[in-house]
Amino acid sequence: MALAIAKPQQSFIETIVGVPPPLKKLRLQATAAPVSKPKVKVEKKLQILSLLDAYLPANNSNGGASSSNTTTTTATAAAVGNTISGASSSSSAIAAGGVAPQQTQAGGSCQTKELLELLVKITDEISYDNVQIAELKESAAKIYQLYQLQERDSDTSVRVKLLELFAGLGCECSTEEGIILIIDYFIYLLRKETSQKVLAQGMMCLYRIGQQRRQLVPLAYNTQVAHLAKEQLRSGSTHTQKNAMLVIGRFATCHESERQYVWKLAFYIDSQDSGVRAQALHALLTLGERGAHLPPVLYKRAVEAMKDDYECVRKEALRLVHMLGNRHPDYCINLERQPEDIRMIDAAFSKVCEALCDLSLQLRVLAAELLGSMTHVSSEFLHQTLDKKLMSNLRRKRNAHERGARLVTSGEWSSGKRWADDAPQEHLDARTISLIASGACGALIHGLEDEFLEVRTAAVGSMCKLAMSRPEFAVTSLDFLVDMFNDEIEDVRLKAIYSLTAIARHIVLREDQLEIMLGSLEDYSVDVREGLHLMLGACRVSTQTCLLMVVQKLLDVLAKYPQDRHSTYACMRKIGQKHPHLVMALTGHLLYVHPFFETPERDVEDPAYLCVLILVFNAAEHLVPIISLLPTATHRHYAYLRDSMPKLVPQLPIEGASSSSNSKCIDDALQAAGSSAEYLQMILNHIGEIYTMTDDRVELLKTAQSNLQRLGAIDSDMYGPSNFLETFLSAQIQIEQMQRCASTQRSRVPLKESLAELIRNCLKLQHTFSGLNYGDILQVKQLRLRASALHLVLVVRDRSQSALGPCQMLLQTAGDISAFMRTRSTSSSFAEKAPEPSLDDDGGKPKPKPGQDEPDSFTRTLLSKLDAIADPKPGRVFREILPLVQHATPLSLPPANEKIRRCMANILEPCPLQSQDNVIKVTAGLIAAVPFVAEIDNLLESQKADMRIKIKYPDQHMHTVVPKMTDFKPIMTEQGEHETNVRLRTTILLSHSVWTEASLVEIQLCLAVRPGSELELCKPAKVLFAPKPVRRGI
Template identity: 45%
Template structure:
């Protein structure tokens, strides 16, 4: 390395700017940098000499060499080399360079040095005033917001948001174009009198106030600090280019999250950005206000601007505003009333925003219980003397009001006596249909419902005891296989009922139930007189893939059990594929025939078994799990049969399959969660017929929520036609969005929202028929040699489609 560095040093004297830039880059990337604890005095001296050498080339004639010198210093800093604070003055001079590439690199270095040495003091040009280094760096970066180059302005705004430990007066000055009084020099009366004596100017008394000629005062005599910070963010937020405005909004958000005073002051500026012409800027402003919601309280004039943005055509903007309103705090009852009225009015205009509106009013009610109380009678139309008509509980506007009031009543018990009988009945209905939006309230029946009793009483120990009782004696090898299979069938039925009754342990129950179903189906397929049926093996393969990919939170031991069960299924598929291949092999042929379908299927099954065995071997070794007897026997056969001929391998594996003991059922694990999907649109009870010309394409809007998916990019939309044709659509990445109420889970999985258009096309039909649409997970098997299989995450939704013939003529 040092030889290369020495060669690069020697070539720095070359006349070509490209050679110099490459040499500077080589020195910064190849020079050995040792940890501070291991550095000696000689190493530190040599490293400082290298830094000085790189810094000297910031005076080069070519702008590309100057920029390369600063970039090499940044590279040294990123690799762990400490840059001296003495470089600060040198870097500040480059901020006024004629070339933007130099100014960009110098800005980054100013930011690095300011954050590295925040409390160092520097002396200003007057020779008397001192200030902190980070404050001066912040002011200089603020000055770059007015740069001629867009990239420099955007970079300056980005660096402002990541500058830490800046004094409050400099932060607040960025939001005011006029220089604040605390940024000016304060002089005592004695100092002002002494200056007057030195000047020799005395009042003649003939004119009024001729001893204070204000027009002769120069700004340098009263200004204490550089004025670059004055209105920096105002200029950034008003920039003509959206890249700069976006960076300025992000910077204001980052600084506001750490400074409550700055957050309150910048609130008006962020609210003004809701009217920006670019949608991305509006979204950034809405998201920024959501993130700093714990620092701010919205006033009535600010709410007028915010609520006006609810009429935006973009669904992303409207849903972002719903999230923001649910996170913020309003100042008064009038403000809350404005919010509710505007939200209900907007719901009539955009009924597709129903779900995000429900979550918005849920949070509003929970955080503003004291303000909802005086509005309860008006919202619920409660009259002191007359019985008002009972509202329709299916009306989305009334559901919003109920969700708001019921969530507020959770924190305000004095609201409960105001509820009428039909309101209590509606609460019971919403509590059953939307428990995630409506909290428990002590109204209605005196006792909790049976479901809530089970929910409150059931804990981990009770679930574990139930699992143990269901799976008891199944792994007892002293019992006969028939008895154990009967017990396993009974356990499958009980676990299926448990998954339906108790959503909290649905994933664990489903996992064990699918495993038990695979064991039963595999045993029945292996003991079939005609050999393993093809359809049974297809279902078995799908269930094994579900166990491997649809569940999260599975322990290494349970995962090993699943993979060993999948090995048995792969072996059964090989035996089923090799049987017709053996029958077709002796047929005579005049010439060398091409491999038939049966031979190709057998070869593919043998390759899949070998690939699965290799993966299982690595998995067992990494998990430290002992393989079962069947797995050991298959490993031995694969090692003995080096050429892996399908027929010979199938003849050796089939007796092992039939004589192998039943697989071990995994121990109960209530931490297992299942990936599921729920299709919201199109609705299951939708009777609308989609009509389009045959051969052309029709789009059906699809909205689905996918919970606990490990890899969202593997999601597919499956479209199945009545003629048994089916195809899988890959949704674009921007159609997969995080769920606003819960994005990530504790086990590392994600909750996503799928918003896309499903493209449907077909020939002419005599009558309308149903097309099934479902959300699936694509999983590869056999090392990518076969097409990815689809695991359905939800029940299909049927859409009625009627392709009509194309009209001929005019």
């Protein structure tokens, strides 16, 4: 069977120049050369709408295609031409171009039922993807004509379905011309409509269009649609009123909102229907979110709405109060029973706090969430949220001066029950009795003590947000956050732990608070323990006793849970960096140093001893005199730990722990360059000079490769760019070495492993690195194209393997890079024609300049040669590309891109150091469960589905495990969840037949990029596995 590429209409050269050819397709048989170029027929996407032709008049059906097209064009031109002329001119334009309503009925009730069933079928099956503007005009005119044929007193369901088809066209339309046409039809039809059901559906359809395509609607049409919705507010149907308010909130312009719409919507806050009241408040919120000015006088209306009997109204009113408070924080308002005016943000804060006592769970959760964003509140009101004393007896307390003044001015008779007591009043003022929380007093305490975990979690989050901006409030709220460590729900405990971690820079822990925190360290949940390790590393303690208490508790818990050693090591590192003076005072006690006697040398592999060393060494980095207190054996241990744990043990001026000469030279060069970026650029300049040489450049390139590798090891921020360039250079060196084998006939063909390693490096560049720009991706694809061409040449020269697979891979790689460049040229041409987008449209991302990166001459020539082959069999392709591959010049390295990150993993469990000491024994044929924990850096969301766990047994049998998506959890830091770093925690199952002795099983994390190709992300972890024979009973 021969491989071939179907001859396209245009060549690869035209692709690069800028003419977009059709997609190149791979085929498994040769095809004849194209005889002629037939006229391309545009495929109609809305073909299913042709079923409606049977219900249209005969002169407008498919039989009179020319007449139909003329009518459609006239209607479209009339509609578009009167864009800003007002509703009446637009309506007359459509009426002139369309068909007048028929006086005869379209059919009886049976025909209406059939039409309704057909419309339901069309609505379910129609697809609006990539609809051309001409087809859209034709379809819209057809729907409009059918709508006009319906009697006003007939079943409204048909007209409702027709409006849904109009909305579908508008929502998927990507041009301004099409949107204008659809909105013109809507305005004309809805002004003539009398059915409230149809009007309500029309308003909802306009809202859907505005929600998805509002950026394409011109300003004049925004105004027209908003005025149309404003007219429908006078409708007697509440459903129509609610949908009209949705349209106003979406289409009303910001400069007209306060003058025409805000007060109109505020009038309906007092409507008799609860849905209308809620929708009026929601429309005001939508206008405010879009940037419209909401006057502060709306605050009192919103406060009154918070007392509504319906939950939906109270919810929207609460959000409006929150928005007004944040929009006008310093606006002073006068409240009842308040002698002085207060700021609106303080009044709104009190009202939101009162909502924490609402009967509705959703409202309490919303109130607890909104509190965290009201950061402009006064400190007096903020601190009242943690005070419950003023809420005793559920009534307002007066001070001693007020009680004394009232006793003097009282002229009523005494009851005699108490000396100098006044008689009970006959009429009580209802305003003096409070049956709910008084303002902000104790509001957050109510949230933390709520019976539902959603409210408690939201209250903890809001307390954290407020404490981050107010250091004094952080100190006050510390005790309450610590109390939440004892919550019965794990998610609430984790939320409290992470919240305390976020505000750790404002607080210092006391001994009584540490007792509660350290008691939670023995929690069964590993997430809680790791969260506490992170929190303790971020906090500061006050005394030596507190520090000793923390260290001792961490060591005790480590003995109980040995799998927590990695998070414990990181915690000790942070504690040492934050408390150098306290650690210096406790160094002798922690290391068991006796002032007179020499103590025995401790085991450096002991986890408890490692924790103490990490603590002391990190403290010595900030306080160098600690080094003088260390015993001599600790210096040797430092040299070992510095090499085995460079991320946990810092560089210290300790004698006998110097680095190698090669590393020292690179470190000196890096220091002379000034920064890692400058040193990386210096390496790239040297590589560019090496490329100009003709002899012995491979050895120089290998030296540059080692320098790039060392740079990534020194500076973690430059690991991604340096490793990307190192892998690219390694593949380039391999190509250059194999190129010599293809240049002469007598040269030895390289092994299959060398070719596989080259292809693996190309796949690694393409799939394990993120943050690549267009130039980087183009260089990687060109490198893979060269590797595929060289692979085919060497395989054909070898004559011991089939060249069918390499030829197919070359053709696929060529098609991929051609499609990639075609997509680039299409987007560049579109960017030239399109107007300058706003920041909201493109998210503020810079677009690449057209022509910034272009393929080299090798890629151009190779693609043109492949395009010229009508029957691309391996032998024919080999003869065409052989001279090109033999004389190919080296591919230049892409420029340094500091945004590049590499996906890599680190297996924590099974531990590489301890797994070979513990043998996993199991009866042959049964299953042994092994816990597996790994940390994966720079993992994209799209790569999680491609993650695999590969298990390799000693007999070379391999099993691949696909982890569940729920096993991936983001790694928490002091700033919150990490965006791309995740932790994979799962359990793998091992099983095998009988072995004579224990053997090593390799467990490795891989990325499955294509069938049969898996890229290893880390070194394998090895465990001793011993399946034993089944014991026979006696």
